[in-house]
Amino acid sequence: MSQARSSAGSSGWLAFGGWMLVLAGAFNIIAGLTSLFRPDYYVVAAGELLVFDFTAWGWIWIAVGLVQVLTGAGCLSGQQWARIAGIGLAGLAAIGHVMFLAAFPFWGLTSIALSVLVMYALVVPDKDARA
Structure with a gap:
């Protein structure tokens, strides 16, 4: 006898998106801590950033990163x-990295690409898919 399959299949893309969201959140937390404790690490001075200063960006990246980590865990548990x-947070992080691009250009572009990949991975699976 064959077993009946459930309509909600597992999705490698959803698992990938969830883990990448957790990873992006961890990276954003690290960037936030660096902005708070080592602002001299970045390429430009605080006055040359598009908006805010390094202290404000530090708190922004820590907050976004923490929410991304928790949302990534929710994606891995199959929560719609x-x-x-996660799609909204990845878009928000991509926009934030554009505004923070002058401080850390290579990492900013890498984070934007990672955010776009997360958005794709979370959009592609079926509505009822599980990680």
Whole structure:
């Protein structure tokens, strides 16, 4: 006898997106801590940033990173709200990295690419897919 398959299959893309969201969140937390404790690490002075200063960016990246890590865990557990929030957070992080680009150009471009990949990985699977 063959077993009946459930309509909600597992998705490698969803698992990948969840883990990448956790990883991007961890990277953003590290960037936030660096902005708070080592602002001299970045390429430009605080006055040359597009908006805010390094202290403000530090708190922004820590907050976004923590929410990304929690949302990534939600994606891995198959929560639909987490997929939607993860797409929004990845878009928000990409926009933030554009504004922070002058401080750390290579890492900013890498983070933007990672954010776009996360958005794709969370959009592609079926609505009922599980990680």
